[in-house]
Amino acid sequence: MSRRIVLLPGDGVGPEVTAAARLVLEEAARRHDVALAFEEHPFGGAAIDAAGDPFPDETRAACLQAEAVFLGAVGGPKWDGAPRRPEAGLLALREALGVFANLRPMRVLPGMETLGPLKPEIARGADILIVRELTGGAYFGRREEGRARARDEIVYAREEVERVARVAFEAARGRRGRVASVDKANVLATSRLWRAAASELHEREYPDVALEHVLVDAMAMKLVLAPASFDVILTENMFGDILSDEASVIAGSIGLSPSASLGGAVGLYEPIHGSAPDIAGQDKANPAGAILSAAMLARFSLGTEHMARDIEQAVEEAIASGARTADLGGTLGCRAFTQAVLERLG
Numbered sequence: 452m453s454r455r456i457v458l459l460p461g462d463g464v465g466p467e468v469t470a471a472a473r474l475v476l477e478e479a480a481r482r483h484d485v486a487l488a489f490e491e492h493p494f495g496g497a498a499i500d501a502a503g504d505p506f507p508d509e510t511r512a513a514c515l516q517a518e519a520v521f522l523g524a525v526g527g528p529k530w531d532g533a534p535r536r537p538e539a540g541l542l543a544l545r546e547a548l549g550v551f552a553n554l555r556p557m558r559v560l561p562g563m564e565t566l567g568p569l570k571p572e573i574a575r576g577a578d579i580l581i582v583r584e585l586t587g588g589a590y591f592g593r594r595e596e597g598r599a600r601a602r603d604e605i606v607y608a609r610e611e612v613e614r615v616a617r618v619a620f621e622a623a624r625g626r627r628g629r630v631a632s633v634d635k636a637n638v639l640a641t642s643r644l645w646r647a648a649a650s651e652l653h654e655r656e657y658p659d660v661a662l663e664h665v666l667v668d669a670m671a672m673k674l675v676l677a678p679a680s681f682d683v684i685l686t687e688n689m690f691g692d693i694l695s696d697e698a699s700v701i702a703g704s705i706g707l708s709p710s711a712s713l714g715g716a717v718g719l720y721e722p723i724h725g726s727a728p729d730i731a732g733q734d735k736a737n738p739a740g741a742i743l744s745a746a747m748l749a750r751f752s753l754g755t756e757h758m759a760r761d762i763e764q765a766v767e768e769a770i771a772s773g774a775r776t777a778d779l780g781g782t783l784g785c786r787a788f789t790q791a792v793l794e795r796l797g
């Protein structure tokens with residue numbers, strides 16, 4: 452039976468990188484004898500234009516019935532003044548799927564230390580997994596809009612911290628056994644709860660994992676000072692959003708970074724970048740982050756580890772052989788880079 456995958460191409464470069472991920476997934480599935488059935492649904496600004504809603508009911512129903520959901524990107528200046536923005540649709544999607552744990556890996560590929568802005572000796576060996584809480588915090592607190600005064604509320608419950616911390620500790624056990632939990636416990640009450648809940652869970656169930664607590668401002672500094680010194684980084688929602696963009700460029704470009712959002716009934720996969728309005732529609736986007744998100748989909752939703760590894764290896768080989776989009780100083784377009792990956796699928 453075919454496995455149902457819902458594609459939400461979205462806005463800006465979203466459709467371009469989604470097409471790339473689909474091509475690679477289709478080809479890898481063919482080679483591994485896995486039957487996939489793709490469906491595309493309107494989402495984000497494109498859905499506002501088509502149906503007046505960034506997350507139409509029919510898209511929601513399709514996502515909830517799928518085996519996995521793949522998202523390109525949403526947003527753009529056209530919809531910045533919309534009563535319900537494309538980004539609000541994205542938050543509603545994450546909430547509807549219940550995906551509270553967002554995995555954002557970043558690895559500096561051996562020999563590729565000069566792709567990013569750091570000195571090669573500093574970037575060398577960096578291999579980080581950011582585990583970002585995705586369905587709580589400031590993104591989901593009560594909001595008061597206002598021209599004179601506005602309010603965003605941050606709320607975390609102990610169980611919300613524990614369930615995502617558990618994901619980080621489990622991931623660390625399969626990696627180098629270390630978790631750095633990020634907070635602002637010197638100021639925020641939610642951060643003091645975060646730190647206590649992570650520490651107590653650690654003591655109770657994960658004493659074999661090394662846990663350190665790092666204040667978010669210091670982490671922003673340490674990430675560029677010594678990225679190779681971190682293994683798993685655990686963060687609340689907004690800190691993880693910010694730190695993952697910072698971490699991504701250490702490897703070369705935000706266009707390289709994939710993500711998987713797990714913990715609910717259906718997994719959600721998306722590159723961490725946005726709709727990149729400045730390069731949209733010009734075949735300039737780097738599709739690697741989207742293609743690597745498709746590999747995570749193969750791993751976590753389809754359970755096809757071999758297929759995931761093949762896709763990851765093909766991307767790494769393509770880059771190592773000199774295939775580069777403009778963000779990495781190369782001349783290939785989104786389609787040509789995708790072709791270079793397709794040619795290297797095992």
Ligand SMILES: NC(=O)c1ccc[n+]([C@@H]2O[C@H](COP(=O)([O-])OP(=O)(O)OC[C@H]3O[C@@H](n4cnc5c(N)ncnc54)[C@H](O)[C@@H]3O)[C@@H](O)[C@H]2O)c1
Nearest residue numbers: 524525526527538706723724725726727729730736737778
């Ligand atoms: N998951 C998502 O859908 C998502 C994520 C982030 C931002 N956004 C939205 O995207 C819109 C634009 O936001 P932004 O400009 O701050 O962030 P962005 O990530 O879209 O772009 C930031 C910079 O990175 C570059 N870039 C991004 N992706 C790239 C890729 N694949 N290849 C090469 N270069 C790439 C862009 O050209 C731009 O210079 C906003 O509406 C924002 O809300 C959506």
Ligand SMILES: CC(C)[C@H](C(=O)O)[C@@H](O)C(=O)O
Nearest residue numbers: 526538541542692723724725
């Ligand atoms: C578009 C926005 C809501 C989103 C976020 O902040 O989570 C994006 O920046 C991301 O990193 O996926």
Ligand SMILES: [Mg+2]
Nearest residue numbers: 692693696723
């Ligand atoms: Mg972001």
